[in-house]
Amino acid sequence: MLKQLYIKNFTLIDTLDIPFNPGFSVITGETGAGKSIILGAINLLLGQRADVKSIKSNNSKCVIEAHFDISRYNMQDFFTSNNIDYDANDCILRRELNSSGKTRAFINDTPVPLNLMRMLGQQLIDIHSQHQNLLLNEEDFQLNVVDIIAKDKSVLLKYKEHFNAYKNAKKAVDKLCKEIEENKKNEDYIRFQLKELTEAELKDGMQEELEHESEKLSHVEEIKTALYSAGTSLSSYESESNIIDKVKEASRSIDSITDIYPEIKSISERLESCFIELKDISDEINSEADNIEFDPSRLEQINSQLDKIYSLEQKYHVTTISDLLNIQDNLEKQISHIDNSDEELAQLKSEEERLLKECENIADELTAVRKEAAKVVEKEMRDRLIPLGIPNVRFSISIENKNICEDGHDRVSFLFSANTSIPMQPVAQVASGGEIARVMLSLKAMISGAVKLPTIIFDEIDTGVSGKIAEKMGDIMQEMGKANRQVISITHLPQIAAKGTTHYKVFKEETENGTTSRMQILDKKERIKEIAQMLSGSEISNAAINNAKELLKTL
Known part of the structure; x- marks a missing residue:
């Protein structure tokens, strides 16, 4: 869980040092206020490429540092194997960027390669932005969803071990054939x-x-x-x-x-x-x-x-x-x-065929487990999507056979239709932007129940929805924030903003050194004002105030 975020001299931010709470938090602010800047800073801690242009003007260095509580997630092996001090209650990730272009990464004050920070960061934070909706086009993502729900890690591990042995045997055959030729x-x-x-x-x-x-x-x-x-x-x-x-x-x-x-x-x-x-x-x-x-x-x-x-x-x-x-x-x-190559080749081919058969058998086990999991996913997705304003939704998972590869021999495709008159097709081809947002939120909610991921950040996942549907999406994120999970939503919708346990506002401020982005935690009165402004615009009416109070259930 993210406990504290510190940003120094990053883009429009001079200094930001702000705590984060468990449960469901929301971040609001006008377009261009700096919400994406904060997200960009967090992405640097996840190993994203750094650009010297990100350093605030007239400064030579920027620093991004985050503190995490990882006491519930059994990560000690990662620190031990990489010779890094382990503190479950205060795990610190820090990234420094100099104007020379040099960047340094630290975990618990130990200098580490960037890829190591990326490995750890991906276990601590999952950022879902709008472009991630494109994952619905990718077969690997869809297969991974089914595997997570299937909890088939042990079978998949056994399969990958046999597949690697088969792949090595095949390489040996190919190598010998070339040598013979x-x-x-x-x-x-x-x-x-x-x-x-x-x-x-x-x-x-x-x-x-x-x-x-x-x-x-x-x-x-x-x-x-x-x-x-x-x-x-x-x-x-x-x-x-x-x-x-x-x-x-x-x-x-x-x-x-x-x-x-x-x-x-x-x-x-x-x-x-x-x-x-x-x-x-x-x-x-x-x-x-x-x-x-x-x-x-x-x-x-x-x-x-x-x-x-x-x-x-x-x-x-x-x-x-x-x-x-x-x-x-x-x-x-x-x-x-040369004289004995035919006999040697026959032996290698026999071993290759034996290993291939073993892989096929374990792949069949994977298919059976995945098909059972697919039924669970289909039912849960329908149950989640109907309250999100798609009453006639049909959601099905097609599992077809393909050539054996590293993840088995299953080709997985999510099929979707929002209307009874339209046949189901691959979801990314037929779902609207708002429908895709709801599908992805439902998938994330379902996955979060099966995977221990400390922090999930939704970056405007609510694009294309409003009203009651937005409220239902807020309910889902609020539910996800329970059970020792932390969910943060960057949103423009007041219905979602009102669901947060903690409400952060990002805004710009003019100072003698120029424009600066700020972020603060809102109290009850400030929340009412912020949500009312989100409802009515710059001119806050009494009706908007009352509506905001109703959304916050403070009357």
């Missing part, structure tokens, strides 16, 4: 690529090994020369500088004095160790020199393999064998996919 176009080329890579017999590390062996075979003479030179230096008997013999000789010399000069023993041991190590190195060098041979055929084979690897890497725009092996693996999968 595309793969079959490229099958020959894919098989050629796979054969080319498979025949290369690629292995991880293969390129590095081949490059190393190629390098070695290309420098055999250089390697043999270096090994021979080293071997000769270490152990050749023909060399005067034979290192091993000299180390051995040094070792013997030192060893001969260890008994008389024990301090030298560690050096003797190290020399012995050096001799053994050098002897071992010499043997290995000689062995390497004996084993390495120039093999031109092997070098040719290696270089041929490397050329093939380099060519494949260049062709597939990669730099390693590992990358080529990944490509080979993907090609193998594609070929496997």
Whole structure:
């Protein structure tokens, strides 16, 4: 329920801070006084697009803030899931607009994205303006009305879960069909690529090994020369500088004095160790020199393999064998996919058909529930419309089958006739403006009994009606305002204005800073005067005063 509305520097409003009460309230005022401005400010709290032109002249910022009591509506989950402080007795929505065009939204002083404010706002306030009568043209709106009365939320949720599963299965089938078609176009080329890579017999590390062996075979003479030179230096008997013999000789010399000069023993041991190590190195060098041979055929084979690897890497725009092996693996999968696609497609189609059948079964459940609800809506709408001056009304709901979609397979249409001689047709096509207003009010009244919506605002829903019919419409809105609901009607009709528990007047006032829109709560005397003026115009007659008192039942 809306408790307080604060508006600062918005269009013609400099400052407005006004409380709102539960029950049925009315807002009146001359055309152009600023009623639509107040409604526009509330719409900004519901996430409507902001325009810097809305900022009052000579100001850099406007603020709209509303306080709500949401203690009866179990909304804590919304605040918890969005990490916003929760205060059931004082929920605050605030919107700020700067002259730079920047806009900010807040819920309980927490900055939030505008779409989050919109989500919450739509749960707090339902604004019904004249353009919303166009909803009677929309199938979704009519279906939603039936679903609200049917209270089929659990069935609809179950259906949507199955429908989403069916939709995903259908997407998988469509995707596989496209892949099969595309793969079959490229099958020959894919098989050629796979054969080319498979025949290369690629292995991880293969390129590095081949490059190393190629390098070695290309420098055999250089390697043999270096090994021979080293071997000769270490152990050749023909060399005067034979290192091993000299180390051995040094070792013997030192060893001969260890008994008389024990301090030298560690050096003797190290020399012995050096001799053994050098002897071992010499043997290995000689062995390497004996084993390495120039093999031109092997070098040719290696270089041929490397050329093939380099060519494949260049062709597939990669730099390693590992990358080529990944490509080979993907090609193998594609070929496997092609070879097994018919079986895979059959399985996916079978799953799609199974899910479609489940959806159809649950959709049939929805249809049955909706048809029962449609009977309730038909009766209640007739009961509501007859007192509203349509004594011969016929109202029926047509539910026809359509292709399965997100809300089932029902096409809903509201059929209407105000006269016995005219056959029923879709309501938006045959109802007059006044009749549509009464139909929409009746629908809203019926829905409000089934949905917990804190605040409903009617913006001149009474257009096209007057007299007793207006009074009956006022009675309906007054009844809607009971049972912990809040209904606010912006109206030009005195019959409706007199039904309000609280009466607000919007008016313009000339100040030193220009024209300003004001809003105030009227007391009993002020209400009589306002309603009398609505009855007679600017010149208030005694008859109008008496008529106003009669409407207000204050005599």
